[in-house]
Ligand code: G3P
């Protein structure tokens with residue numbers, strides 16, 4: 001079961017910062033998960049559009065310039081990183097699940113994925129593009145067919161496998177509260193990986209391993225890895 005550091009190793013360092021990403025690298029995670037917004041044509045790594053939830057800023061992302069956002073403190077003196085900075089920090093050493101959080105031009109993120117493959121040592125199999133916004137995923141797959149698509153679900157639609165198929169998805173990224181054996185088995189029969197968010201407690205890690213899911217997103221990667229190692 002792959003261990004993805006959720007927003008980097010966010011249980012140990014400020015989420016979605018280079019510090020959290022570096023820590024996840026040190027922990028030898030299989031992958032990291034990050035959240036991406038767009039500002040002034042730049043892709044920035046931050047979870048919420050409300051700045052006061054993770055930085056010392058106020059208001060929402062789109063009320064500010066890129067330069068202002070870069071001047072903010074995202075925790076312990078860390079800056080809000082760009083997607084390019086995160087990919088450069090990882091340099092193909094593990095998978096990266098890039099979650100697109102708002103409407104943006106998919107070309108922007110696809111260009112970064114191309115750069116990562118051409119210049120940063122990533123393979124296409126290490127980069128997953130995910131979003132609750134399936135329109136962006138669909139457009140991305142049309143434009144760059146080799147893109148691995150992680151179809152994020154918060155609710156469980158009646159025909160979840162249908163939209164995953166339509167997106168030519170690599171994985172369904174599911175809420176831990178709604179995952180069950182039937183879903184995992186069905187997804188696997190359709191050739192889909194199952195990635196589950198967010199598994200922080202040891203009981204959750206264990207039950208996800210028992211269900212046979214392919215990966216979990218966790219804020220505490222070492223906790224998850226040590227539990228799996230002792231099984
Ligand atoms: O990508 C999985 C998970 O991160 C989605 O929810 O709110 O933590 O971004 P959230």
Ligand code: CA
Pocket residue numbers: 033034035099
């Ligand atoms: Ca996320």
